[in-house]
Amino acid sequence: MIRVQLPQHLRTLAKVQGEVQLEVEGPVTQRSVLDALEASYPMLKGTIRDHVTQQRRAFMRFFACEEDLSLESPDSPLPDAVVNGKEPFLVIGAIAGG
Amino acid sequence: MSKVRVLVGTRKGAFILTSDGKRENWEVSGPHFAGWEMYHLKGSPVDPNRIYASQSSGWSGQVIQRSSDGGKTWETPGGGVTTGPGGFPQGESNKFAYDASPDSGKPLTTHQWYDGTQHPWEFKRVWHLEPSLTDPDTVYAGVEDAALFRSTNGGQTWDELSGLRGHGTGPKWQPGAGGMCLHTIILDPSNAGRIYIAISAAGAFRSDDGGKSWKPINRGLRSQFIPDPDAEVGHCVHHVAMNPKRPNVLFMQKHWDVMRSDDAGDSWHEVSGNLPTDFGFVVDIHAHEPETVYVVPIKSDSEHYVHEGKLRVFRSRSGGNEWEPLTKGLPQSNCYVNVLRDAMAVDSLDKCGVYFGTTGGQVYASADAGDSWNPIVRDLPAVLSVEVQTLP
Numbered sequence: 169m170i171r172v173q174l175p176q177h178l179r180t181l182a183k184v185q186g187e188v189q190l191e192v193e194g195p196v197t198q199r200s201v202l203d204a205l206e207a208s209y210p211m212l213k214g215t216i217r218d219h220v221t222q223q224r225r226a227f228m229r230f231f232a233c234e235e236d237l238s239l240e241s242p243d244s245p246l247p248d249a250v251v252n253g254k255e256p257f258l259v260i261g262a263i264a265g266g
Numbered sequence: 267m268s269k270v271r272v273l274v275g276t277r278k279g280a281f282i283l284t285s286d287g288k289r290e291n292w293e294v295s296g297p298h299f300a301g302w303e304m305y306h307l308k309g310s311p312v313d314p315n316r317i318y319a320s321q322s323s324g325w326s327g328q329v330i331q332r333s334s335d336g337g338k339t340w341e342t343p344g345g346g347v348t349t350g351p352g353g354f355p356q357g358e359s360n361k362f363a364y365d366a367s368p369d370s371g372k373p374l375t376t377h378q379w380y381d382g383t384q385h386p387w388e389f390k391r392v393w394h395l396e397p398s399l400t401d402p403d404t405v406y407a408g409v410e411d412a413a414l415f416r417s418t419n420g421g422q423t424w425d426e427l428s429g430l431r432g433h434g435t436g437p438k439w440q441p442g443a444g445g446m447c448l449h450t451i452i453l454d455p456s457n458a459g460r461i462y463i464a465i466s467a468a469g470a471f472r473s474d475d476g477g478k479s480w481k482p483i484n485r486g487l488r489s490q491f492i493p494d495p496d497a498e499v500g501h502c503v504h505h506v507a508m509n510p511k512r513p514n515v516l517f518m519q520k521h522w523d524v525m526r527s528d529d530a531g532d533s534w535h536e537v538s539g540n541l542p543t544d545f546g547f548v549v550d551i552h553a554h555e556p557e558t559v560y561v562v563p564i565k566s567d568s569e570h571y572v573h574e575g576k577l578r579v580f581r582s583r584s585g586g587n588e589w590e591p592l593t594k595g596l597p598q599s600n601c602y603v604n605v606l607r608d609a610m611a612v613d614s615l616d617k618c619g620v621y622f623g624t625t626g627g628q629v630y631a632s633a634d635a636g637d638s639w640n641p642i643v644r645d646l647p648a649v650l651s652v653e654v655q656t657l658p
Contacts, residue, residue, distance in 0.1 A: 177301055177326060181342070211345030214360040215326035227325040261325040 170201055171256035178216070178259070182209040187256055196251045198230060199242040216259055231258040269657040270613050271336065272621055273317065274629055275304035278647035280319060281629075282337045285642075289619055289633040292642045298340065299331065306608055306651040307337075308395050313402040314655050318421055320392040320407070328391050329360045330407075330421045344422035359421055362389050362409055365428040375432070377411065378440035387411045387431070394608060394651075396451035400458075408448035412439060412465040414477065427477035430463065435482065435499040439468035442502050442521075443567075449607055450506045454513045462516070462531060467502035470518065472531050483531030487520060504547045505607040509556040517559050517586070519549040519607070524561055526586050537586020542573050548610035552635060553618045557585040560612075560620060560636060562605040570625075571602035579622070581636050595639035596630065603628070608651040615656060623649025 172188045179185065190204040199222075206213045217224050222242075224230070229238045233247045233255050249255035272283040279297030298304075302321045310316040319331040319340070331340045344359040364387055366374040379385035390410040398404035403420040413431045415424040439446060447466055454460035461477055464470045469484040482498050492500040502521035509515065518525040518534065522545050525534040538544035543563045552558035559582045565573045572578065577596040580589040603624035613619035620636050623629045627646040630639045 175325070177323060180300075181326075181329065211329070211342040211359070215329065218327075219361045220363050225325065225327060 169253045170196060170204070170250065171253055172201065172205055173256045173258045174212075175259060175261045177261070178212060181215065182212055184209070195243075196246050197243050198237065198240065198246065198257075201246065201257055202242075227262040229260045229262050231260055232256070268615055270615070270619060271309070271314075271655040271657055272611075272629065272631070272642065273307035273309065273337070273651075273653040273655070274623055274643075274646065274649060275306050275320070275608075275651035276623075276627070276647040276649050277303055280304040280307055280321075281643070281646060283629065283642050287615055289615075289631055292631075294643055295337065298337070302329075303391075304650065305391060306394050306653075308397055308653045309336075309655045310397040310402040310405075311399055312397075314657055316397070316402040316420075318395045318397060318405050320395055322391040327360065328362060328389070330392070330395075332359075332421050343420050359423075362392070362407070362415055362424050363426075364389065364413060364431070365426040375436050377436055377446060378438060380441060384437060387413070387436075389413075390445060393447045393449045394451055396453060399453050399455055406451050406453075406461075408451050408463060410445045410447040411441075412446045412448040412468060414448055414451070414461075414463055416477065427473075429478050430471060430473070430480045433471075433480050435468070438497075438499050439465060440500065442466035450503070452506060452508050452516075454508075455510045456513045460513075460530075462506060462508070464503040464506045464518075466504060467500060467521075469499050469501040470503050470506055470531055483527075484534070485532065486527075486534030486536075487525065488523070489521065491521075505549050507549045507551050507559075509551040509553070511554075512556040515556060515585075517549050517551060519546045519561055521545065521567060524549065524586060537582070539582070539587030539589055541580055541589050546605075547607040548605050548622065550610045550612055550620070552620075553612050553614040554616075555583070555618075555635075558583050558635070559586060560610065561589075562610070562622065564604060570604045572604070575599055575601050577601045577603065577624070579620070579632075579636055579639075592632075592636045592639070594637065595632075595641075601626075606650055608653075609649050611652050611654040613654045613656045619654065621652050621654055623652045625649065 170190045268287040274281040279300045281296035305320045307319040315336040317333040321329040376384035394408040396406040407415040414427045450464035452462040459476045461473045471480045487501045488495045504519045514530045516527045524538045526537045576598045578591040603626035610622040620632045625648040629642045
């Protein structure tokens with residue numbers, strides 16, 4: 169079970185509280201986690217990565233295990249601690265504007 | 267007894283203000299979508315309980331919201347958990363993809379950037395939603411970077427009417443200070459195929475075939491900030507208004523100048539007359555008196571606040587040129603707010619109500635066509651848009 173933490177605005181949009189838990193088939197990567205997230209919560213399509221290019225939106229960042237994974241390839245494996253559910257995959261709105 | 271419902275979009279959420287026909291006592295509902303920029307909300311004239319809303323943020327992009335109960339509850343159309351071919355979700359309500367298909371013949375070209383270089387088209391947000399006059403599931407969206415989209419399934423999927431962006435002058439369009447936005451959409455109730463739109467900074471355009479083809483309608487506009495002041499396109503049109511009872515007459519608040527057209531936009535002439543400054547954003551028309559027009563003069567394009575620290579709506583009862591300041595109930599000293607382009611509306615009660623919102627968070631209402639004003643609310647986030655529904 170993959171744990172995902174969303175920023176508050178997206179939790180509200182998706183009508184969820186706390187962490188989201190997802191089943192991910194195959195390799196656990198940014199792409200497969202976001203695919204699973206959007207399959208369960210279609211209203212989030214386009215809010216984390218661009219609808220057309222599938223690139224991460226500029227002000228959204230991905231963290232896990234105290235590492236910034238934002239610039240990693242979307243197809244790179246996520247850390248084992250995310251894969252086995254010990255740590256969440258964090259989607260965070262970049263701090264900007266004070 | 268009739269009621270009015272005022273739909274207010276702000277920088278940090280949406281608010282719905284309701285009152286009976288006296289328009290004295292108001293109920294305030296909100297914030298809806300707290301924390302998000304709500305550029306525009308508008309109800310269907312066919313089914314007033316169907317309301318569309320543009321929700322966006324710099325972080326998470328564009329979302330379309332829809333209500334079917336007058337704003338009590340909302341849904342993202344197409345955002346429910348439904349699975350399409352291949353197991354992928356079908357939620358597409360927030361997808362605005364420019365039409366660059368070879369079949370359409372409208373490749374995604376470039377427009378002029380602030381520095382004069384060419385810049386690719388990039389979708390940013392929906393500025394204006396205009397529900398169809400005949401079908402509650404059909405709605406038009408004006409977006410930044412400027413283009414016109416249409417949904418015929420209640421906002422679930424959107425298709426670009428690419429004849430506008432691709433009609434040939436796109437490389438000459440450029441962003442204004444707020445971005446290159448398509449902010450005005452007017453549907454002609456007397457001619458199903460006729461649509462007017464306006465873009466900052468490109469100008470006004472008209473389609474007579476339901477949005478397939480377009481022509482610029484900017485003859486008579488003069489703009490000193492472009493190389494050719496009389497150019498066919500490039501003008502920073504801030505807003506256009508039409509009284510549905512007289513659809514061939516249009517009023518325009520341009521960057522500078524208040525303009526009038528008596529031939530469906532084919533030609534324009536200036537009617538700024540005795541205004542203290544003819545810079546501004548909003549323009550609207552009395553519901554029952556097509557020659558009664560309202561504007562809010564703003565000091566200048568470098569000082570986006572009202573003239574002389576006084577919040578004054580100016581009204582012309584002669585179709586322009588002769589304007590009177592309306593001040594009763596409005597602050598007349600130390601006021602430095604702006605009234606943005608989509609932040610004025612009129613109701614259609616017997617005594618026409620006029621409403622506007624400010625960047626200071628006030629929404630003012632006049633139940634006597636502008637003679638006097640009262641704040642409905644004083645301390646909302648900066649107001650981006652105001653629309654009014656007159657309900658039975």
